[in-house]
Amino acid sequence: MNPKKVPESTISRLFVYLREVIELTRMSINTISSAELGERTNLSDTQVRKDLGYFGQFGVSGSGYNTHELKSQLEKILGKDKVWNVAVVGAGHLGRALLAYPGFQNHGLNIMAAFDIDAKKVDKQVNDIAIKSLDDAPRVIKEKNISIGIIAVPAKEAQDVANRLVSAGIECILNFAPVSLTVPEHVKIKDVDLSRELETLSYFLANKKNN
Amino acid sequence: MNPKKVPESTISRLFVYLREVIELTRMSINTISSAELGERTNLSDTQVRKDLGYFGQFGVSGSGYNTHELKSQLEKILGKDKVWNVAVVGAGHLGRALLAYPGFQNHGLNIMAAFDIDAKKVDKQVNDIAIKSLDDAPRVIKEKNISIGIIAVPAKEAQDVANRLVSAGIECILNFAPVSLTVPEHVKIKDVDLSRELETLSYFLANKKNN
DNA sequence: TGGTGTGAATGCCTTCACAGCG
DNA sequence: CGCTGTGAAGGCATTCACACCA
Numbered sequence: 001m002n003p004k005k006v007p008e009s010t011i012s013r014l015f016v017y018l019r020e021v022i023e024l025t026r027m028s029i030n031t032i033s034s035a036e037l038g039e040r041t042n043l044s045d046t047q048v049r050k051d052l053g054y055f056g057q058f059g060v061s062g063s064g065y066n067t068h069e070l071k072s073q074l075e076k077i078l079g080k081d082k083v084w085n086v087a088v089v090g091a092g093h094l095g096r097a098l099l100a101y102p103g104f105q106n107h108g109l110n111i112m113a114a115f116d117i118d119a120k121k122v123d124k125q126v127n128d129i130a131i132k133s134l135d136d137a138p139r140v141i142k143e144k145n146i147s148i149g150i151i152a153v154p155a156k157e158a159q160d161v162a163n164r165l166v167s168a169g170i171e172c173i174l175n176f177a178p179v180s181l182t183v184p185e186h187v188k189i190k191d192v193d194l195s196r197e198l199e200t201l202s203y204f205l206a207n208k209k210n211n
Numbered sequence: 212m213n214p215k216k217v218p219e220s221t222i223s224r225l226f227v228y229l230r231e232v233i234e235l236t237r238m239s240i241n242t243i244s245s246a247e248l249g250e251r252t253n254l255s256d257t258q259v260r261k262d263l264g265y266f267g268q269f270g271v272s273g274s275g276y277n278t279h280e281l282k283s284q285l286e287k288i289l290g291k292d293k294v295w296n297v298a299v300v301g302a303g304h305l306g307r308a309l310l311a312y313p314g315f316q317n318h319g320l321n322i323m324a325a326f327d328i329d330a331k332k333v334d335k336q337v338n339d340i341a342i343k344s345l346d347d348a349p350r351v352i353k354e355k356n357i358s359i360g361i362i363a364v365p366a367k368e369a370q371d372v373a374n375r376l377v378s379a380g381i382e383c384i385l386n387f388a389p390v391s392l393t394v395p396e397h398v399k400i401k402d403v404d405l406s407r408e409l410e411t412l413s414y415f416l417a418n419k420k421n422n
Numbered sequence: 423t424g425g426t427g428t429g430a431a432t433g434c435c436t437t438c439a440c441a442g443c444g
Numbered sequence: 445c446g447c448t449g450t451g452a453a454g455g456c457a458t459t460c461a462c463a464c465c466a
Contacts, residue, residue: 007457008411015410019389033425042391045425046459053427061465062425078410079417086409097308103389103406108413148412171419172412178230178314180253188415190408195314197401198297199226199289200219201359201383202319204399206290208382218435244447257437260448270448272443 010051011078016041017048018074024067033064083108085145087170089161090152091116091124091131094176098150099126112144113137117157134161138168148172155179162189221262222289227252228259229285235278244275294319296356298381300372301363302327302335302342305387309361310337323355324348328368345372349379359383366390373400 020040024032034048041048052058052065055077059065075081086109088095099114115134116122122133132140140146149165151158151173158177165173172188175181178196183189231251235243245263246256263269263276266288270276286292297320299306310325326345327333333344343351351357360376362369362384369388376384383399386392389407394400 005456009457011414012407012411015407016391035425040391042393044459047457049426050428050458057427059426061427062423063466064425078414082413082417084413084416093308093311097304098405100304101405104409107406107410109406109409147416148409150409172416174408174412180227180251182253188412190412192403192405192408194309194312194403195318195320196223196226197385197403198315198320198359198361199318200223201385201399201401202293202295203222203289205295205358205383206293216434220435246447255437256447261436261450264449268449272448273446274444275447 004054006054010054013041013043013047013051014074014078016043017051018071018078018080021067021071021074025071030067031064032067032070034059037065080108083110084148085110085112086148086150087111087113087115087137087141087144087146087165088150088152089115089134089137089165090176091118091121091126092152095150095152096126098152099129109148112146113140115140134164137164141165141168141170146170148174151175151177151181153177215265217265221265224252224254224258224262225285225289227254228262229282229289229291232278232282232285236282241278242275243278243281245270248276291319294321295359296321296323297359297361298322298324298326298348298352298355298357298376299361299363300326300345300348300376301387302329302332302337303363306361306363307337309363310340320359323357324351326351345375348375352376352379352381357381359385362386362388362392364388 017037020037035045038045038048058070058073088098088111091114095114099111104111111129114126114129114131115137116131117134121131124131147170149170149172151161153161155177158175158179159181162173162181162183166183166187170187173183173190175189175191176194178193181189228248231248245259249256249259266284269281269284299309299322302325306325310322315322322340325337325340325342326348327342328345332342335342358381360381362372364372366388369386369390370392373384373392373394377394377398381398384394384401386400386402387405389404392400
């Protein structure tokens with residue numbers, strides 16, 4: 001349908017533009033140029049125009065983009081009319097932080113279930129969500145039509161959890177465990193590796209001095 | 212010193228190789244080929260060799276890499292002999308999860324301090340670390356020689372926190388707030404945008420059906 | 423004049439292809 | 445023969461340069 005292939009990084013930035021444009025409409029600002037939008041998002045004006053250009057011509061020469069129109073176009077492009085159900089596996093500190101994270105609800109993402117293998121955590125309530133045994137996952141995932149799974153368990157258990165999620169019908173995984181998971185082709189996986197991010201920063205520090 | 216510029220993505224992968232190699236030495240496996248190492252990390256054999264090739268020739272033709280030597284070389288390259296002190300700003304769910312995160316200690320990263328503006332949280336203890344008022348940050352950061360800051364506060368406060376950290380002498384920031392922060396050239400910033408990661412997955416789901 | 427839209431140029435990173443080595 | 449090391453090719457994403465438009 002799209003004439004040219006859209007880079008994944010473009011998609012990621014569109015969410016940033018959308019956030020900013022929502023803020024602008026709240027402030028009753030009706031027009032914005034690519035340069036201004038770029039400044040607010042720490043991106044170049046060309047980058048902004050190129051990204052938007054993949055999906056049509058929303059701008060007005062000499063004036064810029066209408067924020068209200070841009071907002072609704074971006075929402076349409078990014079599928080913001082749809083809502084997706086999410087399950088969190090692992091009710092440790094990180095898992096519970098994710099259950100409490102306010103950033104998801106506003107973005108078409110509903111955390112519907114939480115699982116853990118630890119019997120001591122099962123049936124505890126976190127933020128209105130009851131933690132269930134991992135054994136219940138296949139049933140609950142199907143019943144509640146959950147399509148996104150978040151893995152927040154230790155590295156050793158992560159592959160097993162991934163296997164269970166996949167066979168329960170999960171289509172996307174956000175993985176916080178510091179291991180490379182193997183999943184079937186049709187499952188999309190995204191890694192968030194917190195210690196690696198920090199380690200990369202420390203590498204930067206270690207090498208800064210030498211230059 | 213390095214003849215060719217090393218891609219940042221290579222650095223990031225070196226940490227993955229190191230993890231794997233540590234695991235291999237624990238299992239008393241003394242030799243590994245680039246193909247095997249690639250399989251364990253979901254990367255290609257060429258990628259592994261190219262990455263290592265930036266830093267020298269550690270391999271043995273026909274047999275592979277000695278895990279013990281590779282381990283110590285990687286540790287040296289990545290500055291694992293050094294230890295860096297870290298401060299967390301924001302003692303909400305995410306901040307507290309980071310304070311409790313076990314993955315940092317083993318990696319030359321010591322969380323030495325935590326700050327919050329909320330007077331109700333100040334002086335509470337989390338995982339042996341006392342939460343201090345943000346106003347104490349400049350003093351504590353200097354006293355404890357902290358060079359990495361983690362921002363885990365709401366979007367609206369993030370830029371202000373960043374400014375304070377920078378003027379207190381912080382050199383690297385790991386930012387969990389969903390905004391683009393502006394910092395001086397010499398400060399390295401790395402964003403971890405959790406809702407964006409999840410949103411990108413939901414975009415993938417929304418578009419999968421159309422193909 | 424002040425802005426958009428976009429082919430062309432560039433730069434970065436990954437993959438290919440293969441020479442060389444134990 | 446199996447595996448490393450690496451120049452060359454290729455692919456993807458960003459930036460440049462400029463035609464075009466209100």
